[in-house]
Amino acid sequence: MSEAPLDTTTSTQATVVPPTAQRNSGLLSTGVGRNLGLVVALVVLCIVGAVTAGDTFATGPNVLTILRLAATIGVVSIGMTFVITGGGIDLSVGAILALSSVWATTLATQQMADSYGWIVMASTALLVGAACGLVNGILVAYGKIVPFIATLAMLAAARGLAETISDRRTQIVANNSFVDFFGGSLIGVPVLVWIFLLVAAAGWVVLNRTTFGRRTFAVGGNAEAARLAGIKVQRHTAALYVLAGLCCGIAAVMLMARTTTGSSTHGQFYELDAIAAVVIGGTLLSGGRGTIVGTVFGVLIFSTLNNVFTLNNLSISAQSVAKGVIIVIAVLLQQRLASRTTSS
Amino acid sequence: MSEAALLTMTGIVKEFPGVRALDGVDLDVRAGEVHCLLGQNGAGKSTLIRVLTGAHQPDAGAIQIDGEDVQLNSPTAAIDRGIAAIYQELDLVPGLSVAENIFLGHEPSTFGFSRRHEAALRAREILEGLGHGEIPVRREVGSLPAAGQQVVSMARALSRDARLIVMDEPSAVLDPEEVANLFRVIKGLTERGVAVVYISHRLEEIREIGDRVTVLKDGATVATGLDARETPTQELIRLMTGRSIEYVFPPRAEILSTAPVVLSVEGLSRPGEFAEISFDVRAGEIVGFAGLVGSGRSEVLETVYGARRAATGSVHVDGKRLKPGRVQSAVKAGVGLAPEERKSQALLMDEAVFKNITVSSMERFASVGFLNRTAERQVATQLAESLDVRPPGVDRPVRNLSGGNQQKVVLARWLLRDCRVLLLDEPTRGVDVGARSEIYALVRKLAASGVAIVLVSSEVEEVLGLADRVVVLREGQAVHTGPAQDIDEHQVLDLVMEGSSV
């Protein structure tokens, strides 16, 4: 909004900030503007891809390949965005995903799925994910254990439990309707990508348009102030971890469909991928500021990067170095442009 | 005091994107004087200090030290020129010892091994020079009281041979006796030829300690070289605000003895903090708590609010008992708290004004969890306008507002909830003179509308001027309770200090 200059002569006090036209109207502040650095990074990547491997890169199937790769880690990252915005961190997402996938593909679960449909497997994964998240939440919010340590413990425990349940064997999804449904397409777009889009959209709405989201910002930005303002900080913190766990459960269903397996090795290092995507997206690692749109961009940048690398047959070591460099450049770009558009 | 200027700043201009924070500031400081910098919040004092200490580079203007043009490109450059600053939020490392803090960055060392013994000796020497030889040099700084930390901060400046020390509201965190101590230290410094630039909102302090005054308004010098003792208060206020105002408390309204008791506190205790505190607050009444830092005044308030859990005793609002230790329960019953540390306890500094106002009433704007942001903005805008929050516009982050306006935002938050009880802890800390009167008027208006108000302040004058009844706390005990008219400032000070060493 633009503001009329203040008439300071009649006021009882001097103006604190001299009148300035605030440049925060509509789109610029909420969408493209704040994420300009990310948009630029993604566009540059796409140009590089199109120039170096145009005949393959710019095709519909390849775009879907990028999106399918982004979908699973994307859903995990949406959950991570909430936890980090709320001032926490969740290192256990990959392990929870693995445990959910294993639990949902045990012989017993699959037998039940034979009688009651694949919904049994899907809800098992979601329930296991949410339950793990709840344990994280209780440890952090009520047990007062630092999130880093609590979720590190969950990382070890969940993956260990997954290994015990599966005996470290890969469990095949025998239920064809499960694979057919989640592995299929809707209006030419894979169901996995639809799920990612839905979760991202829901995440955006919840974070930006609901009391839950507002409380998340408050708890992450200043937990003490939030508590004294009457927000149930502990309960909310716990809820954030449940949400992250639930997202892991959803991601487990997606990975089960994509690989037709459940395995204790699924989701290795997803915590790092997710944190990287979230932070590149502009969410503050210390909490209080978070953006779903940024996270989606972060995930897309990573999966596009992988795609461009594979297409260009870069040497494997060069790929790792390039990834590191690009992360730093993206974050720098993001910071510069964000400060330019928001400073007044 | 010599007549030659130690520091001369002329025509200093500093622009930030969209803001001209300094617009031609002149300042000259002589060796051995206490030069007071006056101005409302936002007049440019903080920016000027940042320029002086090398944290900001001016866009125009000249800085001379001993008549020689200098560029203060970095904090290090300023330190090398003998300029040091002591900020409101002290920049000490709490986990290091007193001596380590004093010599942070220039430890006496041989081949990288610090000579701890020598550091300790020299630290003790400096502290004794400041009249505070009793501060143990090996103690962790974090465990010292605010006043002690301030002294350490000054010792650090002296350890670098500072010739000019800037003190930004040093008295804000101190009790009266500690302020007296601070003044002794400052006098010692000026006798040694050190110049002090002193910033404070308290005119009476300036009268006591200051030599000359420079007044800033809207980023420019409006008067300089005024005599700190002789210049009339009216004149200073006129210069600062551009008009003359009276520093007044609004008249009290009559409290009817038939007014219902809204807040009733009985036998509240927390071991080590306070014991057996009981008081009632009627609708429309303001009860003020006076006491030194550590007397338990803030703790009582926070316990009533449920932010601390009472060991014994009960709190009733409108006859309903609150669950001890549950903020939720208090908020639900219509209790609001404006805490002492606004920045760390009340505000979400990076969030917009309207979000800070609505944070405790979100349910009101939500259906099935979805917020109606248009309604939120509308209501917040109305409230902000009625409280004259400046600058207007509810979308800017609270961080950009001055202390007084931030306090109004906190009050607006509880107004929105139609509070039955409002607990105010140091409502005017860091608030400039003009805005103070506004807040006083606001508090009085709230009371008139039937809100029961509990006020805690370290300024006795404020408690006596604003409250209907006064409770005096000493070491966690209520030593006096009675109508505000029946007691004066001296009596209160006697009560709070009785038995203390001063």
Added chain:
Amino acid sequence: MSHSARTIIVAGIGVLALAACTSNTPKADPSDAAKTQAVSAGKNDEPGKKVKIGFSAPAADHGWMGAITKATQAEAKKYSDVELVVAEGTNDVNLQISQVETFINQKVDAIVLLPFDGAALTAVATKAMEAGITVVNVDREFGSPAAARTTVLGDNYGMGVSAGGYVCSQLKDKKDSIVAEIAGIDSLPLTQDRSKGFKDALAGCGLKVNNRVAAEFTVESGEKAAANLLQAAPKIDAIWNHDDDQGVGVMAAIKNSNRKDFFLVGGAGSANVMRDIKAGTSLVKATVVYPSTQGADGVRLARLLLQKKALGDLVEVEVPRKVQLFAPVVTKDNVDQYLPTAFES
């Protein structure tokens, strides 16, 4: 897990493939009935139509897996008609699936795939086959035969048999000998296969495994397991250690114990161990190979398939469905033969 692999060398048919490239035995022209132009082994090396081959493998987090990719790239470089596209090694099946999808989009002619998890990559490999791309499966088998045209495998059971056979040959006169085994990750099928082969071979000469411990294919776990074993068994005549990477730790533990009452048989066949065997000064007397050249063989087979060539020295005009490599025992007598293809751990 990547611990699978290790072993062998070209056996059976695999040997023939090797022979084909070093070929010096021209073969008679193929029968005129053959639709494909089966040519002599020597002719297989001659440049044919250009082929683009995609290669994806798990992360090179230990010596053997690193060697797989290196050998594959080196092999591809030998052929002017092969363009090899290598994807970043990953233990994330989601990413590996995406890499295969990218290869499909890129319309490569063949994909040589060492899956992190065979079952998880089956669906996407099948998709590639359906898109007309020749898939060569390496080391870890897919869940469906439709997912690959041909499969190159090591022989885990055979490794155990070879190791057991060697131990038997050394201890055949002493029926009361104590034999110990240091296995890899115990829950993996490949470890179970190796142990079973070892046990079966020992039974043939009246011996059994007296002491058995399991490590985790890492140096550190090898040290720990071996130290425990040496504590538990005061007298040992022979030890078989499944993996030469973890063997570095095993050797360290043995050195610390000052024990010299036994000999050691290695597994997988790292160059380090082979040099020790050649020098003859250490307790390691032999190792059993699990070839790290499986990926390289995969590239060769893919090229043959695409250029419609047959394996030399086989009458059959098509490349076989499955090539299982042999797990030979390397001793001082034959170490020179295997050292050049051994991997550096």
